[in-house]
Amino acid sequence: MAKISIENLRHSYLPFPNSERDEDYVLKKLSIDWADGGAYALLGPSGCGKTTLLNLISGLLVPTEGKILFDKHDVSHASPEQRNIAQVFQFPVIYDTMTVYDNLAFPLRNRGVSESVIDPRVKEIAGMLDLSATLHKRASGLTADGKQKISLGRGLVRSDVAAIMFDEPLTVIDPHLKWQLRSKLKELHQRTKRTMIYVTHDQTEALTFADQVVVMNNGEIVQIGTPIELFEKPKHTFVGHFIGSPGMNVLPCEVKNGQASFAGQAISTDNGSTYKGQNQKLEIGVRPEFVTLAKTGIAAEIVKVADAGRFRIVETRAAGSSIKLLLPEDQEIPTGKVNLAFDKAHTQIYADGWIVGEKP
Amino acid sequence: MKSFTRYIPVLYVTFLMIPIYWLLNMSFKTTNEILSGFTLYPHNFTLASYATILTDPSWYSGYINSIEYVAINTIISVGVALPAAYAFSRYRFLGDKHLFFWLLSNRMAPPAVFALPVFQLYSQIGLFDTPWAVALSHTLFNIPLAVWILEGFMSGVPKELDETAYVDGYSFPRFFFRIFIPTIAAGIGVACFFCFMFSWVELLLAKTLTSVAAKPIAAVMTKTASASGYQLGLLAAAGSLTLIPGAVVIYFVRNYIAKGFALGRV
């Protein structure tokens, strides 16, 4: 187990990237510290660089610039074996010709561990993963989720593994099994206390698994925080859009003398008073969870109502912008024109995408 | 261990190139030099052998005849295989599996078995000693191969493409030529490559079915070996020239070679 740090990491897939050109780089300058034993997620849309980052940490790629440190040792050029990490890939990677038992035992046998140590260990891990019944079957005969469990097992079976990396591991799993496997991963993390880094583009997976989520976009870190922080105080409108279903409402606004206004109406915001800048694109961000119907407020017209189970998503239009709010399923929905109010504590102003008042 | 394995391909390719080099070497030597001693490269470089071949009709007609039947065969084989492969890929029909296996079994037929009967057959229908006889007889093994290759590529194209085209109002011929064929262009290229290859190199049937008018280059070359002693320079030059079509074809499909051998379903 190890504390993992990356310092000023920059990576390009070109053989001779131009240092001045940002576009040459898949990962722009990144620095992160991960504490030992935590559950982390790298969340972002496809192509944002999260798999690249994962492969750099695990040692499958060598960074163009910057350093990767495990417990203060520079491992930037070390092989995955030397770094002692394990990785679970997008589609199940198993050794077809071996039994489940031999698959799990493989990493230990490669290290020359004696059979007497291997046997109880394999059985223990198989028990944790509910694979005990299939131990002597051929691995190729299992279902996709069974195979992914084997991949996971190969990572867990090494007692001294520094970290386990997951690269979108639930991609090929059936939807109804995804939930099971997700819970299992969380349970395993709590039991084994290993550092786990989980890459995904699915916010549900990230938010339910991780203690801390790194949101990435275009090779840069947009925000690092706990799921609650990301939800309640997104630092960038991108995070606001990406997290939450539906995403945050983003409305164009103006700020004069610390007072924000949208469509001519004054809006109370959490951070409006701190805004001092000029000539920037200003937006108000407020999540649908924090928009309510009120007697007075912003005039809007209801356009669409969607049923989402325990609540309903009501889409309204005001001054050319779309504003969504959530209503509990048993509340009656008015029609036509309504007034909306925003919860001040959860209404933020964003300048050029970034939240005002805090350094990004 | 790692460093020496890097040299294996180098050694192997060198091994492959040596006889080719030797052939080229011979082709540029005079007969005197060849017979008088052993030299690793031509001391008296000459193009005489090549000149003979390119100017003597009995020589260069051999090349033309060969290319003729190879081209005819490739066009026929691939052309006929296209609709058949489509049928195998998209439809189930009575006897389809059996037909497919029967087609592939023809690849296992020794040409030697067919030499005599094919000779009689084509003589009877009056096609003996024409490029058509050779081209048609080669379809015996080339058509099954083309069908096999094309079916593999076609199966990789989702049926939704066909269905969308019908919904959009395309008639079958129009769909086939304007939409489907461009999609499997790589497969057609691979099939043409293999048909060309197996027809160009096969010689038992080619020699059996021709005598004078459609004589392929192989037959012309064997006359050299037997007639007036060993005109090795001439033989070597003729042989060297036969490398050219092959080299040209490989060059054009070089990007598809690895993909082609994979055939999508191998």
Added chain:
Amino acid sequence: MSAKIQNNKAWWLVAPVFLMVAFNALVPLMTVVNYSVQETFGDNVFTWAGVHWFQEVLHSERFHSALLRQLLFSGIVLAIEIPLGLGVALTMPRKGPWVSVCLVLMSLPLLIPWNVVGSMWNIMALPDIGLLAKVINGLGIDYNYTRQPVAAWFTIVLMDVWHWTSLVALLCYAGLVSIPDAYYQAAKVDGAKTWAVFRYIQLPKLKHVLTIAVLLRFMDSFMIYTEVSVLTGGGPGNATTFLSIDLVKIALGQFDLGPAAAMSLIYFMIILFLSWLFYTLMMKNEDA
């Protein structure tokens, strides 16, 4: 892969293929069958001979010798070309500028007309003139392929290895290249050494490709004719007279229709049987 539609009208699409192959395969085969059960004394007069020719061929010393030589040849050639081709494929570069060069150069021998292959090795092996002959004689070994059966065999095997190993190599290469990177990455992460990677990842994934390579090489080596005919003509004596060479001698040389036809059928049956055997053995334990 969506299901195929049942439609017997598909026969229209298949008809041209069926007709052409039937014409070139069934018609000659029928001729062969015809000849195999009849006897002629010339002038197109045929009498029924039943299984007479088959018995004659199956009991003939000549046929047995040719068959044994053929089996030996195919066996030797497979034993060399398959491991060699696989070995070359494993060491070929998979990325980078040298890939194209490698593939193109390796494909060259496959596209040379078979008689030219025979001639090339003829020129290589000629005493006093050929590179091969010179090198071997220079090593102190007495080498003359036109007079020594062992030398003739050596030369023919060398020629076939030179000619066809690339096919095996290219097939295996295509199979190797199609293994997703994730497998190699997982092996790295699991600490597997090169041999383990070969045994547990590459070899299993190459099973299909190797089966095809073995089948193709077996079939083609069993049918070999032109290269051997040009290089040794079946000699010295009949040291290198394999089945096809013998058959052509009987059929086109002696015009012994009956025996040739019977031999043809037996020959074809042997290939079909052995191919089926190879295929079944190699595809055993297939978890479809």
